[in-house]
Amino acid sequence: MTSADHSAALSPSRIGTFRNCPLQFRFQVIDKLPAKESPVRRRGTLVHSVLENLFDLPAKERRFESADQKIYEIWEDTIDENPELYAELFKGDKSEENQFLESCRELLANYFLMENPDRLNPAHREKYLRVTNKDHLRLHGYIDRVDISPTGLVRIVDYKTGKAPAERYIGPYQFQIRFYALIWYLTQGDLPARLQLLFLKDRQVYTYTPTIADIDATNAEILAVWEQISSQARSGDFPPRRSPLCNWCDYRAHCPLLGANPPEISEEGVQKLLSTQVN
Template sequence: MGTPAEIPAPRPSAAARVSPAAAVPVSLSPSRAADFMRCPLLYRLRVIDRLPEKPSEAATRGTVVHAVLERLFDAPAAERTAQRARSMVAGEWERLRTARPELASLFTAAEGAADPAALAAWLESAERLVDRWFSLEDPTRLEPAERELYVETVLESGLTLRGYVDRLDIAPATGDLRVVDYKTGKAPRPEYKDEPLFQMTFYALVLWRLRGVVPRRLQLVVPGRAGTC
């Protein structure tokens, strides 16, 4: 009888071939930390497995509105009007689309052709959010110390906490810090009501470690429901 053929050992799965050290995140943003607290599997899919996610109209609208509210403060105070802000929406969309061409697919018809009506309706919805912001804050009376401020700090464990603060205001008389975060989506459901607060306290922690000062106020601005907290 011949020698039995050697049966090759099964190959380990892709997940098993990943070094344990490679799967350990070295940095953490408030969004990813919130993912983990909400659903550890969601965190794994986004951070460790890095599954691609399709762009959404809501998230893209939020990016455009954030850009408008950031760059509006480039203008002199008297020129920070609602009309000016609305006129910036289309330009910020074009800027974003140029940087990320795949976003154009959000506004295409079934056969793949561009859908101008869908794009126009979406731009109008972004303009409405910008309009509502003016009912919450008066940009002619604000002079932010920082806009879209990148912050990071390294914990004793070696983990880096990082993120972008939408706006940081500093009181001229006292030096008190106010952290402002814009939320352009829907109001969070009751079971997730603490998530926005967690993000704000995350930024407060990083700023305290960087500047040695605890922010005096954490302000969430929600144009989608015309409110602040």
């Protein structure tokens, strides 16, 4: 993964967190409370790494067997670098680790039913883009893959390790890829021809053709969210929002809706967040 500039900037995932629960956003982005390790998160990281590495191989070697081998290689390296991770994720239970690795294999097997990677020649993988938009907001994000056709048409591809949502819940996913289209457009000067999400769990592909109107609408949407974020940062009041996602929240131990006393908000974190908008 390319090294990123970590000064304050908005990303699709930060905006998604704020929309889900402003207090969770505060804990994560401003207070930087540690997040728990989880097999789901690790699975996403591992599968993305395998798909990134796959394209280092010559085209004819981009087979499931190679990806399968990569899962184990990358996982062994991960555990070697961070030996506590094994205990933290699986409590020392080898069968849980096996189940975890098997779930990664299934996702990658699905990938090979969705695309022929031997026919692809990605221009970029894990492409980090950072830009300041017309509203002086710093934006950034990692794009999983960018394909550029011989005629110069750009396709932005994002892998999802979960299932595709029902159509009425596609909004946040569509926003994420429109955000990528925007930062590509602002940094590279051309509008991607196609945006694509690959949902590996159920082998669904979601495709979107962006327009210049989408670029303007996405800028406006980002500004509207920023106005809420910055106003809450100035008041220090980030309200909790209960939802089914609370069950997976990393910050349950700090949440007032669950009877906890939240820590004092970090003033330094607030100031850093407010620097997202450049004067």
